[in-house]
Amino acid sequence: MTQFSLNGHTTSVDAPPMTRLIDVLREQLRLTGTKEGCGEGECGACTVLIDGLPVNACMIPVVQAEGTQILTVEGLAEDERLHPIQTAFINYGAAQCGICTPGFVVAAKALLDAQPNPSRTEVREALAGNLCRCTGYQKIIDAVVEALGGQP
Amino acid sequence: MNPVGIDIPRADGPSKVRGDAQYVDDIRPAGCLYGATVRSPIAHGKLLGIQKDPDFDWSDITVVTCLDIPAQNVVLLMTEDQPALADGVVRHVEEPVALVAASSPARARAAVAHIKVLVEALPAVLDPLTAQNNPIQIFGTDNVFKQISIHKGDKTDDGVIVEGTYTVGHQEQLYIEPQGMIAVPRADDGLTLIGSMQCPFYIVKAIAPMLGHGRINVIQATTGGGFGGKEEYPSMLAAHCALLSIKTGAPVKMIYQRDEDLRATTKRHPSVIKIRSVVSPQGELLQWDAEIIMDGGAYNTLTPVVLSRALLHLCGPYRCPRQHLEGVAVATHTPPNGAFRGFGAPQAMYAVERHMDAIARTIGMDPVAFRRLNLIRDGDTTPTGQALVDTGAHLVLDVALKAAEAEVKTPAIHPGGGVGRYARGRGVALVFHGCGFTGNGEARIKGKVAVELQDRCVQILTASTDIGQGVDTTFPQIAAAALGIGVSRVSNAPHDTAMVPDSGPTVASPTCMVVGGVLRTAALKLKAALQAETGLDTDDFDTLLDARTHTMALRVMAEYQDDGSMDWDDATYSGDAYPCYGWACSVVDLDVDLDTGEVLYRRYVSATDVGKAINPVIVEGQLEGGAIQGLGYATCEEVVLDDQGRMINDRLTNYIIPTTLDAPEMITRIIEIPYSGGPFGAKGIGEIPMDGPAPAVASAIEAAVGVVLNRLPMTPERVLSALEIKERS
Ligand code: FES
Ligand code: FES
Numbered sequence: 001m002t003q004f005s006l007n008g009h010t011t012s013v014d015a016p017p018m019t020r021l022i023d024v025l026r027e028q029l030r031l032t033g034t035k036e037g038c039g040e041g042e043c044g045a046c047t048v049l050i051d052g053l054p055v056n057a058c059m060i061p062v063v064q065a066e067g068t069q070i071l072t073v074e075g076l077a078e079d080e081r082l083h084p085i086q087t088a089f090i091n092y093g094a095a096q097c098g099i100c101t102p103g104f105v106v107a108a109k110a111l112l113d114a115q116p117n118p119s120r121t122e123v124r125e126a127l128a129g130n131l132c133r134c135t136g137y138q139k140i141i142d143a144v145v146e147a148l149g150g151q152p
Numbered sequence: 153m154n155p156v157g158i159d160i161p162r163a164d165g166p167s168k169v170r171g172d173a174q175y176v177d178d179i180r181p182a183g184c185l186y187g188a189t190v191r192s193p194i195a196h197g198k199l200l201g202i203q204k205d206p207d208f209d210w211s212d213i214t215v216v217t218c219l220d221i222p223a224q225n226v227v228l229l230m231t232e233d234q235p236a237l238a239d240g241v242v243r244h245v246e247e248p249v250a251l252v253a254a255s256s257p258a259r260a261r262a263a264v265a266h267i268k269v270l271v272e273a274l275p276a277v278l279d280p281l282t283a284q285n286n287p288i289q290i291f292g293t294d295n296v297f298k299q300i301s302i303h304k305g306d307k308t309d310d311g312v313i314v315e316g317t318y319t320v321g322h323q324e325q326l327y328i329e330p331q332g333m334i335a336v337p338r339a340d341d342g343l344t345l346i347g348s349m350q351c352p353f354y355i356v357k358a359i360a361p362m363l364g365h366g367r368i369n370v371i372q373a374t375t376g377g378g379f380g381g382k383e384e385y386p387s388m389l390a391a392h393c394a395l396l397s398i399k400t401g402a403p404v405k406m407i408y409q410r411d412e413d414l415r416a417t418t419k420r421h422p423s424v425i426k427i428r429s430v431v432s433p434q435g436e437l438l439q440w441d442a443e444i445i446m447d448g449g450a451y452n453t454l455t456p457v458v459l460s461r462a463l464l465h466l467c468g469p470y471r472c473p474r475q476h477l478e479g480v481a482v483a484t485h486t487p488p489n490g491a492f493r494g495f496g497a498p499q500a501m502y503a504v505e506r507h508m509d510a511i512a513r514t515i516g517m518d519p520v521a522f523r524r525l526n527l528i529r530d531g532d533t534t535p536t537g538q539a540l541v542d543t544g545a546h547l548v549l550d551v552a553l554k555a556a557e558a559e560v561k562t563p564a565i566h567p568g569g570g571v572g573r574y575a576r577g578r579g580v581a582l583v584f585h586g587c588g589f590t591g592n593g594e595a596r597i598k599g600k601v602a603v604e605l606q607d608r609c610v611q612i613l614t615a616s617t618d619i620g621q622g623v624d625t626t627f628p629q630i631a632a633a634a635l636g637i638g639v640s641r642v643s644n645a646p647h648d649t650a651m652v653p654d655s656g657p658t659v660a661s662p663t664c665m666v667v668g669g670v671l672r673t674a675a676l677k678l679k680a681a682l683q684a685e686t687g688l689d690t691d692d693f694d695t696l697l698d699a700r701t702h703t704m705a706l707r708v709m710a711e712y713q714d715d716g717s718m719d720w721d722d723a724t725y726s727g728d729a730y731p732c733y734g735w736a737c738s739v740v741d742l743d744v745d746l747d748t749g750e751v752l753y754r755r756y757v758s759a760t761d762v763g764k765a766i767n768p769v770i771v772e773g774q775l776e777g778g779a780i781q782g783l784g785y786a787t788c789e790e791v792v793l794d795d796q797g798r799m800i801n802d803r804l805t806n807y808i809i810p811t812t813l814d815a816p817e818m819i820t821r822i823i824e825i826p827y828s829g830g831p832f833g834a835k836g837i838g839e840i841p842m843d844g845p846a847p848a849v850a851s852a853i854e855a856a857v858g859v860v861l862n863r864l865p866m867t868p869e870r871v872l873s874a875l876e877i878k879e880r881s
Contacts, residue, residue, distance in 0.1 A: 033172065082166070096777065098168030133328050134773070136815060
């Protein structure tokens with residue numbers, strides 16, 4: 001049994017220790033907001049926060065999550081109220097096909113918590129582990145800069 | 153407020169930012185099995201069979217080969233050449249040979265690893281330049297998928313002659329969501345297919361001959377990017393899931409892993425283009441001869457259409473009295489190439505714009521001044537003899553250059569920091585793009601759209617899928633504007649072929665322009681039907697609804713109407729090739745790292761004629777997303793094949809697409825030269841942003857370091873070796 005806090009709720013799962021965290025989230029817990037784009041730590045579609053830091057859930061064996069606090073995209077909105085990053089993504093058209101979006105908003109959340117007023121360059125650096133093939137990144141960066149209180 | 157032309161937030165935005173949107177891999181029918189594919193290890197060979205490892209536990213595994221196919225072994229598209237599973241012969245590496253189903257994806261992959269494909273290697277043709285009429289036959293008797301010639305005017309040699317050869321490689325669409333499909337058995341012995349796709353009706357047509365019946369419906373799941381890559385290939389997955397589902401009697405899901413997706417699925421066609429031009433000493437184009445050889449891979453797919461579009465753009469947005477264009481698409485023993493945003497035009501535009509730079513260099517003229525002198529203008533004709541109206545080449549050029557006068561604000565992110573090791577350059581490229589299908593394509597396809605009044609809301613029924621480009625948002629905008637109601641009262645129905653009429657495929661970006669036009673007609677028909685029903689002739693939709701004596705649903709359908717304005721002859725390739733054209737100019741500022749040859753983008757400016765921006769934010773998103781794919785095509789996206797034609801850099805670690813650190817700041821200017829045949833003037837805009845970046849980058853590299861690169865991609869290695877050659881000489 002592995003135990004962790006998932007989006008604020010204590011959760012235990014029964015999975016072999018080397019099971020990828022992404023499979024536990026998606027297949028066992030049916031939280032499918034975390035996406036798989038490559039399965040090898042390159043695209044960031046599977047980004048979740050472990051103790052506030054962005055990680056690729058496809059690269060983490062579940063055993064490493066023991067005792068941690070995990071945040072997935074499903075834990076961002078409070079009830080019906082979207083997180084400001086999510087609202088900004090909608091307003092700026094930063095989600096097109098949307099497959100990369102959960103990873104981006106989660107990574108942006110980590111940046112927001114660590115650095116309330118980042119420059120555009122800092123936003124670019126913080127999101128460099130997340131690939132998007134649809135937007136050209138401009139609208140994503142605009143959305144994140146705005147959500148974090150800056151001027152896009 | 154008229155909902156056309158304003159930024160309505162995307163209809164699918166909330167579900168996507170919450171992570172609720174259901175992509176194919178998020179859907180798990182009860183009792184679902186998982187499929188995987190056994191593939192050819194070689195480029196060409198006699199297929200003797202498969203051998204199952206006797207030491208592996210096969211008790212819970214189902215295996216399917218071509219012997220299990222109920223009717224015809226074909227995945228039907230333009231021709232019947234591509235089998236669902238190889239039978240007797242393999243024609244490209246990674247060709248599907250057998251399928252397995254198991255209770256988990258890991259079990260299915262383990263089973264695949266324990267199946268050996270027995271093949272006897274035959275000599276293979278991998279080089280497209282030796283494919284035509286090669287005694288080793290791949291397609292037909294001459295290995296030619298399609299050959300086209302276009303001629304306008306006579307010939308002359310009186311002037312300055314400039315010749316060049318331009319080579320472009322494969323490019324992978326690299327949608328972030330890999331290909332995926334689910335087949336679910338139906339009570340009537342038919343199948344429901346749910347998947348990641350652009351064209352649900354393609355799948356119905358593609359696999360009905362294989363099944364021997366038409367009891368299929370296809371539903372698009374939320375689709376994580378397509379860019380053409382989910383135009384024809386999903387039919388193959390659908391065929392495979394269907395075969396496994398029939399044999400097991402259970403739902404079967406197949407999701408490709410990234411490396412498999414890269415190795416096995418379609419790519420942009422590699423091409424070799426030769427141009428020979430004659431110009432007057434003052435710089436007027438007198439003659440333009442161009443020829444393209446395009447590598448289609450082992451099966452036809454949509455290659456003839458891609459060749460056609462390439463050829464029709466192989467002259468650029470320039471006037472010239474003598475234009476002679478030749479194109480041939482050949483078969484090789486490599487995985488089939490197929491649809492990809494731009495559809496042949498990016499290859500052509502790269503060569504054309506490089507050649508324009510070459511002429512300017514030869515005659516000592518400024519490249520922009522040389523282009524300006526030769527711009528195509530109203531009344532000029534294209535190579536097929538189409539007289540153009542409402543040309544916008546000069547306008548996009550002016551607007552882009554003006555926008556580029558602004559200072560570049562954000563510094564490039566230099567990995568080493570500092571200046572001194574970098575050379576700076578700017579490049580300009582000018583492109584055009586024919587909108588919609590070639591010639592009489594629309595009239596042939598006859599796209600249909602239905603709208604249905606339900607209560608006080610309207611549902612749109614169309615097969616035009618939202619693959620991220622936003623039609624689930626823009627279509628309601630178009631219908632709401634036509635009906636004079638708020639956009640929140642209109643929505644797109646789910647794209648299920650059992651429910652919606654065939655609107656034609658979501659390809660070549662005609663969705664908004666052509667299908668949107670049919671939609672507008674359907675909406676107006678709905679209003680007319682309500683007027684007839686109520687006997688009122690008011691235009692006010694709510695007054696009409698209030699006057700109804702019942703609330704029964706009301707459905708009307710409209711079909712694409714050929715207005716007869718297009719005069720096109722497919723046999724001679726002459727006449728009106730496209731209903732209208734879009735125009736775009738790219739200005740790129742970049743630094744070349746003199747130590748590594750790496751190109752660092754600083755800023756990308758574009759001005760693009762879109763006809764009418766139904767939703768400006770969505771349009772900008774299309775333009776910027778296309779631009780970054782074009783910048784990737786320019787410098788980093790390279791497909792490397794081994795001696796069997798297998799892609800060896802089949803990972804995101806070695807097939808590199810731009811990240812936030814590579815992407816430049818963008819200035820995106822929208823120009824609106826309305827097209828009278830499009831809804832509110834809109835033209836297709838999905839493809840044109842792909843055309844300009846690569847030639848603009850080549851031009852900027854030339855300006856920065858004085859080397860001429862005529863091969864895509866312009867990787868650091870190629871830039872560096874060109875720099876070394878230049879230094880030595
Ligand atoms: S799926 Fe985890 S990084 Fe791509
Ligand atoms: S929105 Fe499609 S990959 Fe980012």
